[in-house]
Amino acid sequence: MRIPSDLAIRSLHERLAPNPTALDLVHTHCVIVAEIAAQLIARDRLDVDADLVRAGCLVHDIGVYRLYRPDGSLDHANYLQHGILGHELLRDLGFPEQLCRFCSCHTGVGITRDDILRQSLPLPPADYIAQTAEERLVMYADKFHSKSTPPKFLTAATYQSEVIRFGHDKAATFAAMVTDYGEPDLELLAATHGHVLV
Numbered sequence: 001m002r003i004p005s006d007l008a009i010r011s012l013h014e015r016l017a018p019n020p021t022a023l024d025l026v027h028t029h030c031v032i033v034a035e036i037a038a039q040l041i042a043r044d045r046l047d048v049d050a051d052l053v054r055a056g057c058l059v060h061d062i063g064v065y066r067l068y069r070p071d072g073s074l075d076h077a078n079y080l081q082h083g084i085l086g087h088e089l090l091r092d093l094g095f096p097e098q099l100c101r102f103c104s105c106h107t108g109v110g111i112t113r114d115d116i117l118r119q120s121l122p123l124p125p126a127d128y129i130a131q132t133a134e135e136r137l138v139m140y141a142d143k144f145h146s147k148s149t150p151p152k153f154l155t156a157a158t159y160q161s162e163v164i165r166f167g168h169d170k171a172a173t174f175a176a177m178v179t180d181y182g183e184p185d186l187e188l189l190a191a192t193h194g195h196v197l198v
């Protein structure tokens with residue numbers, strides 16, 4: 001598979017973003033997630049395709065742009081759909097499935113068909129679960145930064161306390177990932193980007 005360059009992905013963000021604020025919020029978040037993943041790869045010498053992980057991080061939230069309304073506000077009620085919207089968008093642009101899946105399979109710690117049916121989530125019933133080592137790493141790195149207003153970095157403990165509202169099974173899945181990967185060092189990234197770490 002030909003992995004798109006950072007520049008090509010940046011151009012795609014610029015093309016899809018409805019306004020400069022959305023571009024800054026989403027693209028910066030994607031770059032930060034890529035930096036977190038790169039740190040984990042280097043620190044633990046993870047056996048992954050680092051270029052694919054980077055591209056996956058840079059595209060994973062591209063579907064968020066589709067949730068902006070004409071007035072510039074974000075459709076929070078359907079935010080959960082940003083993953084499949086991104087997957088469809090990349091697929092329609094001719095990107096390989098391997099890349100599209102970073103969009104649909106990074107949300108939370110994975111969404112199952114059972115989650116969708118039991119909680120009446122606004123998604124077509126299916127399993128949206130990270131499967132490859134690269135998909136798992138992108139999903140994990142994403143948990144440590146939020147596109148909140150203002151954007152912020154999250155410690156593992158903070159994310160753990162937030163994910164519990166989606167179920168104890170989700171909290172257990174995240175805890176197992178923290179044991180597997182360890183916690184990234186976020187202090188320097190937070191200082192570099194000027195975002196708080198909570």
Ligand SMILES: [Fe+2]
Pocket residue numbers: 029033060061142
């Ligand atoms: Fe994200």
